[in-house]
Amino acid sequence: MTCPPDAMAPEAMQAEVAALCAQARHGANTLYGALLRENILGAIACSFPEFSRKAGEMSLNAAVDLFVASHPAHLPQFHQIASEFVLFAQGGGVASARLPVMEYEWVLLDAEIDPAAVVLPDAGSVNELDLTLNPTLRLIMLPFDVTLPDWPALGDDHEARPHAVWRNAAHGVVTRVLSRTDCLMIDRLRQSGPLSCAALAWASAPDLPDNVPAWVHAALADDLLCLAHPKEAQS
Amino acid sequence: MRPLGASARGIGLRAELVEALCNQPRRADFDFLEIAPENWMGLGGRKRDQLDRIATLYPLVAHGLSLSVGDTQPLNTEYLCDLRHFLDEYGIMLHSDHLSLSRDGTGYLYDLLPVPRREDNLDYLAARIDRVQQATGRRLVLENISAYHDFPGQMPEGAFIAALAQRSGCGILLDINNAYVNAHNHGEDALDFIAALPSDAIAYYHIAGHLELDDGRLLDTHGMPVADGVVALGQQVWALHGARPLLLERDNRLPPLDALAGELAQVHQAMAAQVFHDLPA
Numbered sequence: 266m267t268c269p270p271d272a273m274a275p276e277a278m279q280a281e282v283a284a285l286c287a288q289a290r291h292g293a294n295t296l297y298g299a300l301l302r303e304n305i306l307g308a309i310a311c312s313f314p315e316f317s318r319k320a321g322e323m324s325l326n327a328a329v330d331l332f333v334a335s336h337p338a339h340l341p342q343f344h345q346i347a348s349e350f351v352l353f354a355q356g357g358g359v360a361s362a363r364l365p366v367m368e369y370e371w372v373l374l375d376a377e378i379d380p381a382a383v384v385l386p387d388a389g390s391v392n393e394l395d396l397t398l399n400p401t402l403r404l405i406m407l408p409f410d411v412t413l414p415d416w417p418a419l420g421d422d423h424e425a426r427p428h429a430v431w432r433n434a435a436h437g438v439v440t441r442v443l444s445r446t447d448c449l450m451i452d453r454l455r456q457s458g459p460l461s462c463a464a465l466a467w468a469s470a471p472d473l474p475d476n477v478p479a480w481v482h483a484a485l486a487d488d489l490l491c492l493a494h495p496k497e498a499q500s
Numbered sequence: 501m502r503p504l505g506a507s508a509r510g511i512g513l514r515a516e517l518v519e520a521l522c523n524q525p526r527r528a529d530f531d532f533l534e535i536a537p538e539n540w541m542g543l544g545g546r547k548r549d550q551l552d553r554i555a556t557l558y559p560l561v562a563h564g565l566s567l568s569v570g571d572t573q574p575l576n577t578e579y580l581c582d583l584r585h586f587l588d589e590y591g592i593m594l595h596s597d598h599l600s601l602s603r604d605g606t607g608y609l610y611d612l613l614p615v616p617r618r619e620d621n622l623d624y625l626a627a628r629i630d631r632v633q634q635a636t637g638r639r640l641v642l643e644n645i646s647a648y649h650d651f652p653g654q655m656p657e658g659a660f661i662a663a664l665a666q667r668s669g670c671g672i673l674l675d676i677n678n679a680y681v682n683a684h685n686h687g688e689d690a691l692d693f694i695a696a697l698p699s700d701a702i703a704y705y706h707i708a709g710h711l712e713l714d715d716g717r718l719l720d721t722h723g724m725p726v727a728d729g730v731v732a733l734g735q736q737v738w739a740l741h742g743a744r745p746l747l748l749e750r751d752n753r754l755p756p757l758d759a760l761a762g763e764l765a766q767v768h769q770a771m772a773a774q775v776f777h778d779l780p781a
Contacts, residue, residue: 274572281616282572286604296648301611338607341566341579342538380544436546
């Protein structure tokens with residue numbers, strides 16, 4: 266959209282607005298300061314429940330206070346508070362040990378609302394159609410075990426493990442710990458774009474002793490992979 | 501979308517209500533739904549499907565939170581572009597937001613702060629409203645917010661909003677609860693504010709509940725039933741400016757849908773009944 270440049274606000278208005286906003290940002294005890302912090306805390310608790318629980322009230326309040334005082338949020342929507350808080354945390358606003366939990370919860374949300382459609386083709390079989398990665402797929406390394414309650418940290422002798430998160434055709438959000446085979450197959454498809462099953466098997470043959478069609482079958486069953494008509498996949 | 505009738509009644513579409521609304525036939529106890537466009541713009545998945553379904557059942561009006569028309573930064577054209585796309589997609593003609601600011605030189609603040617009501621600021625604000633209207637292709641309707649800060653020496657709120665509507669051609673969303681809360685908190689007469697507004701610019705009404713703080717101030721929480729005093733003020737609004745679509749706002753401590761619709765019917769009936777009561781025999 267092309268717009269002419271904005272007019273400048275009158276100087277007195279600029280000064281009054283800046284002073285009121287500064288009061289809200291830095292005055293946690295003022296009414297607007299308190300309301301702002303309450304809004305942010307509510308959004309964080311709703312978007313990142315596990316992170317909020319693990320961080321504890323005091324540390325969360327301190328992080329929110331710093332966020333309100335200093336974070337240059339550029340996304341206007343209130344529901345983007347979560348995205349802005351992740352940026353703030355990644356910039357050092359939250360203890361680094363807690364960051365992966367927040368990032369994972371954000372990825373879950375992000376996959377859930379991804380505008381891409383996860384559609385099943387009306388007709389056609391795996392032999393006639395191309396394989397594509399689910400358009401909502403996100404990959405993330407996690408140093409904790411999401412399959413157990415409270416997501417306990419992996420021991421010191423364990424490295425973070427790769428996970429895939431995606432939304433299936435029924436709108437459920439799925440998380441899977443990735444095996445070496447999963448990683449290789451996903452990597453192939455990310456590099457190549459849509460491929461027929463035969464082409465994927467051929468491209469994977471040097472590295473993968475596993476049965477590619479069986480892997481494809483399982484990945485299609487849980488919508489990690491989608492099918493598309495070759496023309497559609499190329500467009 | 502067909503324009504709403506003057507006696508139309510609506511509720512806000514909260515996440516908690518979505519499932520129930522999707523799984524029922526169209527209800528007869530309200531006529532339209534108000535949505536915060538920011539909560540739906542650019543979303544896919546279940547939420548998108550649910551909104552598509554709801555849009556087939558009810559007329560939608562959009563009530564934004566993020567415009568920040570009263571700040572002193574350049575307008576967010578990316579947001580306006582996304583907004584127009586969304587409004588066009590769902591055929592939403594009535595677009596409202598707040599006469600407020602949510603941003604300073606650092607960034608967004610995620611709350612609605614008041615604009616200094618000065619004669620000198622009117623041209624600046626009217627020009628911004630005009631740009632918003634051009635960008636969205638619709639008249640912008642602005643709501644009077646509840647304000648917890650007084651800039652010294654301001655114009656009366658009614659006169660300021662009336663002047664802004666006259667200069668910019670914007671509509672007014674008269675929030676009756678906010679008028680009540682402001683009058684109480686700032687020691688003013690809510691009727692002075694209401695009487696100063698031009699009837700023909702008022703597009704619709706909001707009504708809501710508030711909370712009384714320990715220090716006696718009122719806070720616009722949308723978390724309580726509508727207070728009797730606010731309903732009484734609503735009756736005076738209706739008598740003065742006439743019937744308009746009425747929207748019951750409830751964002752916190754949400755009752756079940758039936759109870760919410762029941763409260764809406766009760767408030768609407770009370771406001772309308774007063775007008776009929778006042779009519780000459």
